[in-house]
Amino acid sequence: MAIELRGVVKQEGGQIHIHETNLSLEKNAFNILLGTTLSGKTTLMRLMAGLEKPSSGRVFFDGRDVTGVAVQKRNISMVYQQFINYPNLTVRENIASPLRVARVSAAEIDRRVAEAAELLRLSPMLDRLPAELSGGQQQRAALARALVKDSDLVLLDEPLANLDYKLREELRQELPSILAEKGAIVVYATSEPHEALLLGGFTAALHEGRIAQFGPTAEVYRNPVDLRTARIFSDPPINTALVAKKGNTFHLNESVKWPVNDATCGLADGEYRVGLRPHHITPMRRGEGSIEVMARVLVTELTGSESIVHLDIGGHRWISQSHGVHAVAIGATETMYLQTHRFMYFESDGSLIAA
Amino acid sequence: MRRFKWLVPTLYIVFLMLPIYWLLNMSFKTTNEILGGFSLLPQDFTLENYKKIFTDPTWYNGYLNSLAYVVFNTVISVCAALPAAYAFSRYRFLGDKHLFFWLLTNRMAPPAVFALPFFQLYSAIGLFDTHIAVALAHCLFNIPLAVWILEGFMSGVPKELDETAYIDGHSFPSFFVKIFIPTITAGIGVAAFFCFMFSWVELLLAKTLTSVEAKPIAATMTRTASTSGYELGLLAAAGTLTIIPGAFVIYFVRNYIAKGFALGRV
Numbered sequence: 001m002a003i004e005l006r007g008v009v010k011q012e013g014g015q016i017h018i019h020e021t022n023l024s025l026e027k028n029a030f031n032i033l034l035g036t037t038l039s040g041k042t043t044l045m046r047l048m049a050g051l052e053k054p055s056s057g058r059v060f061f062d063g064r065d066v067t068g069v070a071v072q073k074r075n076i077s078m079v080y081q082q083f084i085n086y087p088n089l090t091v092r093e094n095i096a097s098p099l100r101v102a103r104v105s106a107a108e109i110d111r112r113v114a115e116a117a118e119l120l121r122l123s124p125m126l127d128r129l130p131a132e133l134s135g136g137q138q139q140r141a142a143l144a145r146a147l148v149k150d151s152d153l154v155l156l157d158e159p160l161a162n163l164d165y166k167l168r169e170e171l172r173q174e175l176p177s178i179l180a181e182k183g184a185i186v187v188y189a190t191s192e193p194h195e196a197l198l199l200g201g202f203t204a205a206l207h208e209g210r211i212a213q214f215g216p217t218a219e220v221y222r223n224p225v226d227l228r229t230a231r232i233f234s235d236p237p238i239n240t241a242l243v244a245k246k247g248n249t250f251h252l253n254e255s256v257k258w259p260v261n262d263a264t265c266g267l268a269d270g271e272y273r274v275g276l277r278p279h280h281i282t283p284m285r286r287g288e289g290s291i292e293v294m295a296r297v298l299v300t301e302l303t304g305s306e307s308i309v310h311l312d313i314g315g316h317r318w319i320s321q322s323h324g325v326h327a328v329a330i331g332a333t334e335t336m337y338l339q340t341h342r343f344m345y346f347e348s349d350g351s352l353i354a355a
Numbered sequence: 356m357r358r359f360k361w362l363v364p365t366l367y368i369v370f371l372m373l374p375i376y377w378l379l380n381m382s383f384k385t386t387n388e389i390l391g392g393f394s395l396l397p398q399d400f401t402l403e404n405y406k407k408i409f410t411d412p413t414w415y416n417g418y419l420n421s422l423a424y425v426v427f428n429t430v431i432s433v434c435a436a437l438p439a440a441y442a443f444s445r446y447r448f449l450g451d452k453h454l455f456f457w458l459l460t461n462r463m464a465p466p467a468v469f470a471l472p473f474f475q476l477y478s479a480i481g482l483f484d485t486h487i488a489v490a491l492a493h494c495l496f497n498i499p500l501a502v503w504i505l506e507g508f509m510s511g512v513p514k515e516l517d518e519t520a521y522i523d524g525h526s527f528p529s530f531f532v533k534i535f536i537p538t539i540t541a542g543i544g545v546a547a548f549f550c551f552m553f554s555w556v557e558l559l560l561a562k563t564l565t566s567v568e569a570k571p572i573a574a575t576m577t578r579t580a581s582t583s584g585y586e587l588g589l590l591a592a593a594g595t596l597t598i599i600p601g602a603f604v605i606y607f608v609r610n611y612i613a614k615g616f617a618l619g620r621v
Contacts (some may be wrong), residue, residue: 051518071521078522084515090539101524145523 001027001062001345002021003048003153003185008057009041019210024113030201032174034219035190035232040209041189044156048187050074077146083138085130091141092126098149119178147182154179156188159343172198195236197221205229227350230275236308239318245269253314257342258291263354273346278321280342289290289341297328311336316354376432381591383531389587404592417572420486424569427490428497429550433543436501444509458499469495470563482566493554501546508542508562541611548608572597
């Protein structure tokens with residue numbers, strides 16, 4: 001079972017929301033759409049759902065062309081970022097809604113609603129109205145409604161974005177196992193890179209209405225095809241700079257330089273754009289390729305479990321992310337270590353040439 | 356300072372209630388007493404005025420006629436405004452914003468402007484002096500009003516709710532009747548209330564389009580002079596009874612009225 005977009009384009013009022021897209025999403029894995037706001041995640045989902053018609057291109061489900069098929073006939077479910085429940089129906093009736101429309105027998109409805117409620121821990125509040133629930137419970141009710149029917153396609157559009165931190169963590173852990181049992185194609189949109197990594201599966205990185213890269217999540221993270229994908233898949237943002245390769249050395253400036261390695265020795269001399277993830281700049285020496293740099297501290301963000309420090313390294317504003325609390329004074333000059341073998345090298349057009 | 360805290364609200368209530376009190380006061384007096392002098396309470400308490408209204412068909416029929424066309428009008432207005440408001444709140448189409456604004460054009464002219472053409476039109480098609488004639492005439496200002504109010508309430512409901520219903524398998528009619536209308540009952544209540552009120556207090560069109568069969572209470576009240584001169588007590592009793600339906604309806608939508616005056620955009 002798969003949903004496939006073939007040459008799908010969506011434009012509205014002269015503005016292109018989705019550039020020509022070819023994408024095939026399989027069952028039995030989390031398919032993640034990763035991108036910032038306005039990158040086209042929601043539009044792409046709405047196209048898959050049939051809530052919007054592509055301007056050109058076709059949508060296939062299981063090899064069958066479903067481009068013009070009405071939403072009602074598609075057997076899908078969707079959960080939005082906002083908590084969407086029918087305000088006049090109790091939680092029980094909300095969850096039962098798709099089954100009632102499908103004319104499932106009353107006993108069967110009772111059984112399945114109880115099951116879904118149990119799974120999402122809603123059993124004690126089945127007879128309440130959505131407005132009487134907390135945000136997290138409302139979203140769980142919406143999830144239960146999406147899961148109660150045996151849909152072929154489950155679309156989750158940033159379902160956890162409006163939840164508070166604790167609940168998000170909790171649901172994020174539970175979702176993959178809950179959905180794994182459904183046997184549906186699961187598509188999950190998120191703007192948070194670490195959410196994508198936690199959920200695993202496959203990731204499509206979206207940038208301004210284009211799919212920059214699609215592949216197994218860890219693969220996309222480790223080997224981004226270009227700088228854009230590396231940017232999308234990095235939080236805090238990836239550090240970039242122009243470096244010059246002269247012979248066997250890369251020069252960031254006069255004082256900061258590092259030798260080539262196996263991957264980069266074949267590159268021609270010249271200018272390259274490099275990317276270095278924030279957690280590869282550390283206050284302690286780590287790994288063989290580490291080089292020492294002097295950095296002026298600009299801003300510090302201590303989250304308790306990790307320290308994010310904005311640094312001025314040779315005129316570049318870079319960010320370091322490290323475990324634990326490292327108290328550093330703003331304005332002070334600190335010794336930091338760059339893990340040079342973690343550098344990613346990009347061509348001037350942004351495509352990755354060495355990592 | 357603190358000792359006079361009660362003063363402002365008390366004065367407020369006194370000024371607010373004085374005309375209504377005076378009306379009520381008069382309705383329990385005889386016309387002679389009203390004309391005779393000044394008294395805060397009826398000296399010669401009488402229920403004759405009310406009795407007359409409830410027993411004389413020319414009087415109580417006025418109420419029945421008014422209620423009939425007001426209810427007709429409210430039902431027609433809300434039923435017509437529901438789909439219109441839905442279209443304005445959910446779809447973008449050519450000239451939608453202009454159309455929405457120009458719904459209110461009729462409010463830019465006094466009803467007297469429409470009285471003559473309506474009179475001629477309704478006479479020509481044989482609707483003169485019927486309840487439905489007044490009900491339809493009042494749609495002129497009530498449907499746009501209801502559309503504006505309902506549009507505000509509908510726009511407060513996220514579009515995703517509609518989509519969720521479609522995804523659940525609801526067809527459009529099923530969604531609209533089973534999900535959407537129950538979701539905006541408050542808005543429908545407010546819209547109905549405003550239609551009711553405006554139709555209930557409108558006099559000019561109602562009076563112009565009726566003669567005997569569908570004569571509204573307000574028109575009956577304007578014919579006050581009889582062989583025994585002005586019947587002020589009777590008139591006051593009729594006035595008191597006229598306030599009741601409005602007060603009754605206001606009570607039911609009291610929590611939503613502010614939202615209604617803001618056309619649902621709170």
